[in-house]
Amino acid sequence: MIRVELVKMFRRPRTYVVAALLCGLPLIVAVFLATTRIPPPPGQGGAFLSAVLSNGALYPAAAMALVMPVFLPVSVAVLAGDAVAGEASAGTLRYLLVRPVGRTRLLVAKLVALVAFVLFAIVAVLVTSYLTGVALFGSEPAAGVALPADVTSMSGVTITPAGLALRLLGTVAYIVVSMLGVAAIALFLSTVTDSALGAAMGALAVLVTSQVLVTLDAAAAVQPYLPTRYWLAWIDFFRDPILWRDIERGVGIQVVYLLVLLGAAWANFTTRDVTN
Amino acid sequence: MIVTRGLTKTYGRVTAVDGVGLDVHAGDRYGLLGPNGSGKTTLVRMLLGLVFATRGEIEVLGLPVPRRVRDVLPSVGAMVEGPGAYPHLSGRANLTLFDAAGPGGGRRDRRRRVDEALDRVGLAGIDRRPVRAYSLGMRQRLGLAAALLRRPRLLILDEPTNGLDPRGIREIRDLLTELNTDGTTVFLSSHLLGEIEALCTRVGVMDRGRLVLQDDLATLRAPTGRVLVGTPDTDRAVALLDGRVERSDGGTLTVRHPDPAALNAELVAAGVRVSAVAAERRSLEQVVLDATTTSADRVEAA
């Protein structure tokens, strides 16, 4: 069933359109940065953006910081919201279920396909942004001295290419885990309603609320439990030594959301009437 | 094959299916007749474990549903409320996906199964066009092909001939009859009386959630004990059959008589010219009208 879901995902033009959109944003930003060479002031704008001007090899990390807060979660929410509700409104859900495909198996396969999508999208963004970065900013430091294409970490210490690859790998893994929470929320809502749009909107409403509360000091008490609280913690991979604290917490909170919401989706979907 | 007892489904305050006791025997071509909104689709969905009953029991292929539905469904081919397919994929790709999704289908002979199913429903020559570009009839055939993928012992089809032209309807009817002869039990629902009359051996009639009638078609249509006689000599015939003529309508007499052949002999012997003679049978339409009260989509003033 997982294979079937993957085939469905990757034979769907939509998948590639979304991935292309995700790759497009960093590309546009890179073009503007490269032509104007005006870096955002420190601490504002996307993370790493001021650093990429001196070394394009860091652009994949900057690209992640660009797509992570909005674009990626939105696309995951849309796809996950469509997962069950979309099949229901297309009339294919009932045919899958009478095949028969177990309802729990269907949910798990949907989630795995979503993870595959996130991986695919991130890798696409990383590859295109690396190429963009090296092409537009160059991998040599701006001073012009011939040096290996080492990247400076946020702590000022050099990261070797191998270290950079490892950290990017960690980033990819962390972002996939972060998106699991989004996927679980949207997937649950997708089993509640037959409207794919409704499910996606519902998930986005949760995320926006969470994002607003994260920036609100008055909500400090609940912040550690918000799904988006540790979304940007992967930036800590680029400190030296790596700051694991938020990364660990981020993974923990996503696993909790995944468990609870997938459980709710399972409890709801397996005992629900499929009337569409 | 299918047995339900007191099957009831309520949505909120609306009772969609009310105390239905379905009984489909092995080898039947069972037709479930009823107007739109009479609960046919809900009933079919309950049989397939898509919708859960409020009360009552279901047994399909001897196993309880929904508890053992996963053991039942592999031997059931189903089409529920119109075909469903991924519009951006070709028909063949759709069938391949559905085949791969279910259990029991080996990967090696998947291609052969898909081709066979397409061939059966008359889609052997479809190309790589996406389903989006199919006509409703083609989609209907594709849905039927999906139901046939696993050579099921039981076919449960909800409105299988929707969107087909008369020739298509005929082809599907022949296909179902052929499958039935090979041992497949066919359960289909329709709001088209003629279709069921032409295909089925057993009929159930749904009316506003209730199964108001369930019997063999032959029994329902048993001779009424009357004979229809066509004759130009109506006056002489009426005189001869004195008192046995119930109705005279133009050149047609309705006569209470058990045997058309004997009646014919009697009339001819008396010199009455007979242009037609046939035992009167109730039409299915008459049966249905007798069993139901009012049209389901009619809204009476309070």
Add this chain to the structure above:
Amino acid sequence: MGAGGTVVRAEARRRWALVLAVVVLLGSVPAVLAAWPVRAARIDAGVLRERIAASAAQPYHGFAQSTGLLGLPPLRNLEQVTALVSRTTQMRTWYAGPDRGRVDVVGGGTERDLYRTPDGQYVWDYGANQLTRVVGDQPVRLPTAADLTPPELARRLLALAAGDRVEPLAGRRVAGVAAAGLRIVPAAPGTTVAHVDVWADPASGLPLQAELTAKGGARPVFVSRFLEVTLGVPDARVLTPPAARPGMGFTVTAVPDVLGALNRWQRSAGLPDRLAGQPRRDAVDGTDAVGVYGTGLARFVVLGVPRRFGAEAYDNAEAFGRSIEMPGGRAALLATGLLTVLVVQGDRTYLAAGLVEPATLERAAADLAGAAA
């Protein structure tokens, strides 16, 4: 949901109950951890205080967070300082000894690291892509994040409040350590501080949490505490400042001889010997420019600066605070409940700040205006 009153209702109930149980279980983990009773070592408050004072040699590394609710407006050129006391600052800290350590201030996409090494300090600012080596001592300087780590803050406050009364506090778990607590109630009148609470590791005396509560307030207005802490010598590699390399800004600054300059300018008319009834004590030996008045936590610092530097400070203070009219000059007072800042402008400009009540600085303002005239 969905299955209300069907043949699978029992099943549905069972499944939802299972999900609910998981929610309750996971949700209760933080609550249970927070409510877990602390068995703090019984330790006399006085002894604890001595251990804290002697804990400067204790190496540690950890993650600390300071939260200030002072609401100090973002004064121009002092944003970094006002942010420290008005917002939440997260710090990673490695401490090997008084002259070897590192404090990173980390934020979303930013990092500012301070390295202390025997041959000077290094400051790395990621946002500015700038490495700065600072040579020399800084007897007078603005507070930095490194001063707000719980051990530094607690030790400094305890040193200030040397003669004040100490009360024991119930222990609490800080960063996983069962810490013993003590409270210092300042005896000196005129301070805005109601009490200072410190929790420390009873064995090593390393302060783990420090809280400042203002008079009339129920909640502490400044809290600095460890979220994670490990006692032990940090890895030497971590304490090595980054090497300057092409593509990175690098400067070496000697500590500007501000004091010397101020001193020369100040020589003609030093700070008054008494302000607001308090005698003056020199903050830095041999310097007239900076004076400390008062005792304990009720002390305040006065700095005389040339008029051109003071003008901007005065405008700032006036914009956010209130101005006081007085003969011989004008003054602006900025009160935050805990910290009070005063700028007096006459012929000369004086800056005064301290954890003192506005009334004290108002009296000081009058004295300074007189001196300035």
